Amino acid sequence: MLPAVVFVGATVVYPLLYSVLQSFYDVGLREVIQGGAQWVGLDNYIDQFSRSRFWYSGFISIVYAASSVALTFAIGLGLALLLRRDFRGRNVMRALILVAWVLPTVVSANVWRWLLDGSYGLLNALLRALEFLEGDLFWLGQQVTAIAAVVFATAWSFAPFAMILLSAGLQGIPKGLYEAARIDGASPWQQFRFVTLPQLRPVSLAALLLIFIYTFKTFDTIFLMTAGGPGGATATLPVYAYNEAFEFSRFDTASVATTVLMIVPIALSVAYFRTLRKETAA
Amino acid sequence: MSATATRTAAPQRPTGSRRDQVTRRRLATAGVVATFVYLIPVYWMVVTSLKTSDAIFRVPPDLIPLPPTVESYSRAVFSDPDIARGLANSAIIAVGTTVVTLVLALPAAYGLAKFRVRGVGVVMMLMLIVQMVPSVNLALPMFVLFSSAGLVNSYLGLIIANCALAVPLAVTILRPYFLGVPAEVVEAAKIDGCNELTSFLRITLPISVPGVVTVAVVSFLGAWGEFVFGLSLATSEGIQPITIVLAEITNEFGVRWNDLMAVSAVVALPVIAAFIFLQRYIVAGLTDGATKA
Numbered sequence: 333m334l335p336a337v338v339f340v341g342a343t344v345v346y347p348l349l350y351s352v353l354q355s356f357y358d359v360g361l362r363e364v365i366q367g368g369a370q371w372v373g374l375d376n377y378i379d380q381f382s383r384s385r386f387w388y389s390g391f392i393s394i395v396y397a398a399s400s401v402a403l404t405f406a407i408g409l410g411l412a413l414l415l416r417r418d419f420r421g422r423n424v425m426r427a428l429i430l431v432a433w434v435l436p437t438v439v440s441a442n443v444w445r446w447l448l449d450g451s452y453g454l455l456n457a458l459l460r461a462l463e464f465l466e467g468d469l470f471w472l473g474q475q476v477t478a479i480a481a482v483v484f485a486t487a488w489s490f491a492p493f494a495m496i497l498l499s500a501g502l503q504g505i506p507k508g509l510y511e512a513a514r515i516d517g518a519s520p521w522q523q524f525r526f527v528t529l530p531q532l533r534p535v536s537l538a539a540l541l542l543i544f545i546y547t548f549k550t551f552d553t554i555f556l557m558t559a560g561g562p563g564g565a566t567a568t569l570p571v572y573a574y575n576e577a578f579e580f581s582r583f584d585t586a587s588v589a590t591t592v593l594m595i596v597p598i599a600l601s602v603a604y605f606r607t608l609r610k611e612t613a614a
Numbered sequence: 615m616s617a618t619a620t621r622t623a624a625p626q627r628p629t630g631s632r633r634d635q636v637t638r639r640r641l642a643t644a645g646v647v648a649t650f651v652y653l654i655p656v657y658w659m660v661v662t663s664l665k666t667s668d669a670i671f672r673v674p675p676d677l678i679p680l681p682p683t684v685e686s687y688s689r690a691v692f693s694d695p696d697i698a699r700g701l702a703n704s705a706i707i708a709v710g711t712t713v714v715t716l717v718l719a720l721p722a723a724y725g726l727a728k729f730r731v732r733g734v735g736v737v738m739m740l741m742l743i744v745q746m747v748p749s750v751n752l753a754l755p756m757f758v759l760f761s762s763a764g765l766v767n768s769y770l771g772l773i774i775a776n777c778a779l780a781v782p783l784a785v786t787i788l789r790p791y792f793l794g795v796p797a798e799v800v801e802a803a804k805i806d807g808c809n810e811l812t813s814f815l816r817i818t819l820p821i822s823v824p825g826v827v828t829v830a831v832v833s834f835l836g837a838w839g840e841f842v843f844g845l846s847l848a849t850s851e852g853i854q855p856i857t858i859v860l861a862e863i864t865n866e867f868g869v870r871w872n873d874l875m876a877v878s879a880v881v882a883l884p885v886i887a888a889f890i891f892l893q894r895y896i897v898a899g900l901t902d903g904a905t906k907a
Contacts, residue, residue: 436839
């Protein structure tokens with residue numbers, strides 16, 4: 333037990349604290365190599381907080397995470413409701429859909445870039461065939477469509493995970509409630525609205541929080557699809573922090589960004605464990 | 615909670631009324647359509663990888679590669695030393711991560727399950743919370759710390775970084791398995807002359823094999839697909855895992871989409887293969903790790 337605790341302390345807790353500390357020093361590439369960083373107090377924070385790009389990356393992180401969560405949840409719930417019904421082959425289908433979730437991000441990000449290619453992509457071919465589009469459209473080259481594209485790609489990867497969590501929740505709903513609703517003459521929609529949704533609430537809340545945490549910290553999908561572009565439009569906090577450090581060799585301001593970035597997942601995970609406890613207790 | 619999700623109850627198929635049969639057929643159709651639509655990206659990856667370099671620029675594109683060709687695989691995958699080296703590096707890192715994770719997590723999870731010492735709750739909470747930490751938050755300080763320790767561009771550095779994510783997950787997955795081993799069985803073994811270690815090796819571990827398999831698979835696949843640590847901690851080409859090689863050749867290949875999809879398919883293959891055979895374990899591992907408090 334002790335070695336693992338020491339290991340986690342040394343490889344997770346210590347780097348995190350080190351990083352927070354680093355945000356109060358002047359750390360460029362020279363200091364990383366030679367040491368001797370100077371204490372600068374809150375200078376790095378003042379510097380970052382006066383930049384509109386920093387605030388934009390915080391803002392776009394929330395927009396990206398919130399839209400990804402909404403879309404992930406909607407697709408996941410749809411899939412869970414469909415595969416809950418009893419029909420031939422549903423287990424195979426469930427397994428196949430889950431492949432989207434375990435696929436390495438480099439692979440799925442590359443495939444999305446190809447599907448969304450402006451000239452030869454499959455999506456545009458489909459849109460042209462349906463006469464929604466003439467000529468080319470470069471999805472990842474414009475701000476709004478680029479954001480939509482990374483949200484969509486994220487939801488595609490996470491929705492199967494939401495499906496698993498929600499399927500578990502659906503199985504926990506007593507069958508008797510549906511029978512009672514049917515006897516009272518409830519339509520399928522009313523059964524969904526007044527039995528399924530309220531019964532699914534605790535599980536949904538836990539799933540929403542968990543997926544929010546996962547998407548809020550997502551780096552690879554965005555970095556690989558847009559590298560934060562075009563023009564910084566998709567530079568969420570993780571991408572912003574990475575670029576500060578490895579593009580501009582500013583490890584201090586990058587630490588400001590990661591320190592701010594850490595607040596949200598930690599605050600939400602406390603909330604998440606509360607709901608989890610309640611759910612287990614209920 | 616996921617235990618119930620993964621163990622789908624044997625479907626009772628009542629030979630219901632005609633109406634039921636029609637409904638079920640409609641549902642099956644809807645299921646097939648939904649699954650197919652969902653997997654279009656995977657389908658398109660495979661189809662593109664089997665096309666010629668002319669065929670990928672056809673407008674509108676062919677939905678089936680006729681005739682299919684494996685030239686992308688022979689050109690971009692099998693005759694490219696960078697790809698082979700990237701795959702080998704990833705295999706080394708993933709195996710190393712799996713082994714180190716098991717060595718650290720098995721005794722830890724066992725200790726946390728069996729000994730009622732103070733602080734178990736705190737440690738488990740720690741293991742769960744560190745899983746919520748963004749990888750970038752670790753990769754940046756690790757780069758600085760590893761630079762001074764000479765661990766940048768080394769297998770060891772990458773294995774340590776991957777284990778930072780894998781060990782807490784592994785402990786969270788394994789502990790419930792060890793908790794499930796009845797204390798009476800272990801007591802009986804001790805009466806028969808086992809000590810703490812031999813009773814663990816002969817009784818507890820064999821009973822907990824599914825948990826161990828889960829941890830091994832999840833650690834391996836996590837390290838295989840890992841991107842952020844490879845990107846920041848492996849700057850020299852010789853040590854880069856395949857995920858980074860793939861990201862780099864993306865720029866180099868430009869519009870050679872068929873070659874790019876062939877490499878992507880090869881990177882995805884171990885994951886898909888493992889998933890087909892070990893789905894039960896992977897799903898249980900990845901959901902339990904997050905939902906067992």
